[in-house]
Amino acid sequence: MPFPTGTSRRRFLTAALLALGLTVASSGCNSGSETGGTPGTIKIGLLASLSGTYEAVGTEIRDGFELYLRTHDNKLGGHKIDLIVADEGNGAPTAVPAATKLLKQDRVHALTGIVGGGSVAAVAPVLAEAKIPFVGSNGRPELKDVSRIWTTSYLSDETGAAIAEYVRDNVKGEVFTIGPNYQGGYDQLRGFTDTFKEIGGKLANEDGKTLWTPFPQTTNFLPYFAQIKASGAEAVYTFYAGTAAVDFVKQYAQSEIKDLPLYAAGFLTEGGVLNAQGEAARNIYSVLNYSPDLDNAENRSFVAAWKEDHDGSPTTYAMASYDAAAVLDKAIGAAGDNPTPDQINKAISELGQINSPRGTWQFSKETHSPVQKWYLRQVRQDGRALSNTVVGDLATVGG
Structure with missing residues (x-):
């Protein structure tokens, strides 16, 4: 068909531009929209020991986070999640390059996981440089700057x-x-x-x-x-x-x-x-800070969901990683349709009590680690x- 000319051509271009505008608006699912479009996909990096001495621990951390995603339609805060998993290995020498790739190449919005306290300490400067929040799910040493570092498990001492x-x-x-x-x-x-x-x-x-x-x-x-x-x-x-x-x-x-x-x-x-x-x-x-026989509604649901995919009961590693996902769920949801890492971090700082399989807990304002009960x-x-x-x-x- 020949291309329209004159008035018809102007009408054609106007209609085409309107159609293009509608197409751009409807494509908000890729980047979010201030006018009520579908929230965009969020990248989360998960770093854990998937080889070496602590492979079993790292596997539990990965599986706990993935369980939360599975039971929440693969969404956190209403956003579809692209979870990028990397191997921490046996400690800092392998953890730092893996974290650097997640932060600088994959450009994740937040990082979670990490088994070793030494790995956390070594990765902290990379996190500070990239200005990315970290929601850790295993023991952490005391650090001078925790402005973007949060822990859902405990401080190691x-x-x-x-x-x-x-x-x-x-x-x-x-x-x-x-x-x-x-x-x-x-x-x-x-x-x-x-x-x-x-x-x-x-x-x-x-x-x-x-x-x-x-x-x-x-x-x-x-x-x-x-x-x-x-x-x-x-x-x-x-x-x-x-x-x-x-x-x-x-x-x-x-x-x-x-x-x-x-x-x-x-x-x-x-x-x-x-x-x-x-x-x-x-x-x-x-x-x-956890046992699978704790009698509360959150734990009963968590243990039942875990046992659908695993032979044994969940561990504190899986629970803390599940809670890391819950923290990010609440924070991303509070940070708007197109949240930045800074907005997610700010939202984490404003969270109150968190209902957890371990019982209710909340972040300490000083250390960014849980104030929680411990069990014998x-x-x-x-x-x-x-x-x-x-x-x-x-x-x-x-x-």
């Missing part, structure tokens, strides 16, 4: 601090402390030893200093158990996770100190490691399997 009084009151003698020589181990054990000493507890360690085992190469703990035996300790407090936790617990149960009560940060028996430890883990006491658990028989069963409440710690 809080775990030991929460159980210190219970150990003091229930052990009639000195306690030996042992753990891995990296950032997470330093923070976890310091939280226990500092609080324990402050409230009158005594350590059996030489010079009152924790015995550190080389990480990740230590797989034989028997020489260290000999030192514990020689110290005359009446109990042991420790932190290990992942494959190191399996080795430690199995060898402990076969060692000459097997009758000493063993207290630990809950990661020692959390998740798949408990299955691998088996009978060797029975009766271990641990402290954690013991490995006990639960039907056919051993389980971390809540046997009491401990302190409310955080902030």
Whole structure:
């Protein structure tokens, strides 16, 4: 058909421009619209250990976040989510380049996950440079600048601090402390030893200093158990996770100190490691901010949804990552149709109480970590399997 000329041509161009305007308006699903168009897609980066010592932990973190998306129509705050997952590996040397790609190449609106406290500390300067909020879902060390850093799990020294009084009151003698020589181990054990000493507890360690085992190469703990035996300790407090936790617990149960009560940060028996430890883990006491047997509506729904896709029960790693998604859901929804990273971060700072499978919690204004209750658990028989069963409440710690 020939192209219109004269008046007809002007009418044709006007109609074409109107049609183009309608097309542009209807395409707001890609970028958001101030006039009520469909909110645009938001990119979220998830960085977790999907290989190495803490692969099981990283997998739980990934699966917890993905569970929230699955049960919320793959949306956060009304926006479709493009979740970009990257491998943190064993720590900072692999975490930093992976985070840099997510922030600078993939240009995510927010970052979540990260298993290692050392990884968080190493990635923090990259986050500050990119001005991207981070909603972490595992232990975090204290940092000077947390203006864009939030944590849905805990600060790494809080775990030991929460159980210190219970150990003091229930052990009639000195306690030996042992753990891995990296950032997470330093923070976890310091939280226990500092609080324990402050409230009158005594350590059996030489010079009152924790015995550190080389990480990740230590797989034989028997020489260290000999030192514990020689110290005359009446109990042991420790932190290990992942494959190191399996080795430690199995060898402990076969060692000459097997009758000493063993207290630990809950990661020692959390998740798949408990299955691998088996009978060797029975009766271990641990402290954690979550257990799948907590009786509240949020937890019942969470556990039921988790079990649709998994054989076992959810862990604190999965729960904290699920909560990270919930935080981003609320914040992105409050930040408008086309939120920027700064707007998302500001919205997080204005959140109040969060309903969670662990119970209600909220961010501390100072540390940006949860103010939350901690629970005393013991490995006990639960039907056919051993389980971390809540046997009491401990302190409310955080902030």
